[in-house]
Amino acid sequence: QPEKIYRNTVGIYASLSDTLSMRKELREAIEEVPTDTWFQKTLLQIHIDHQEWDTAKVVADRIIEIDSTDVLVLNIVGQLHEIENHPFEALQIYLKSYELDSMQVDVCSHVGRIYYNRVVQTKEKLFNQRKTSQYISKLTPLYDVSREWYVKAYELDVERKDPTIAQALREILYFSFTQARCPNRAEQIVFYDEISRNYGLKEFGQ
Secondary structure, X not given: OHHHHHHHHHXXXXXXXOHHHHHHHHHHHHHHOOOOHHXXXXXXXXXXXXXXXXXXXHHHHHHHHHOOXXXXXXXXXXXXXXXXXXXXXXXXXXXXXXXXXXXXXXXXXXXXXXXXXXXXXXXXXXXXXXXHHHHHHHHHHHHHHHHHHHHHHHHHOOOOOOHHHHHHHHHHHHHHHOOOOOOOHHHHHHHHHHHHHHOOOXXXXX
C-alpha cells in the first residue's frame, strides 16, 4: 500500500527533523493519493509551524474541498483569515464550523473575539471623531453579541483552561453594570464574581 510506505517514510524524516525531505515526501504522497488528507494535514502543520500563511491556506482549502465537515481544518482556515486581517471571512468560517459542532469552546471564543475586536475598533473610531457620547448606543449592541458567544464559550470551558474567556467577559460585564441605567446591575455583578472565582481572578470590589 503506497499510503503506508509514504507514512513510514514521513515518520522517519520527522524523527530526523528533516523537514525538507518531509515536504518532498508529502508532496509526492499527495500526488499519489490525493484523497488521503493525512498527508495534506501533515504538510499543513509544517506550513503553519514555519508561518507560511499563504501556502497553509492553499493546503487547508484543498483539505476542505475533500472533507467540508472537518471542523479542525475549518478552524485553521478561520484563523488564517484572521492573520490576514479578514475578520468577516473568518467569522463565516467559524459559524460554519459551529453549525457542524456547537460544542467547540475555541470556535465560540473566536466568534466572541471578532465581535469584541469590533467594539475596540468602533470605540477608537468614536474617540478619534470626538463622539464619545455615542459609546453606549454604538458599543452596547456589539458588546451584547460578543457576550453571547463568550458566555457559550464559558459554559463549555468546564475545565477553565482559557482565561481569555474570563478576561473578555469581565470587561464586557464591567462596561454594562457600570452604566448609569443598567437594569440588572446586581445580577451582572454576581455573574462577574462567579466567573472571577472560577478562573482564580479577583471579584468585583476586591
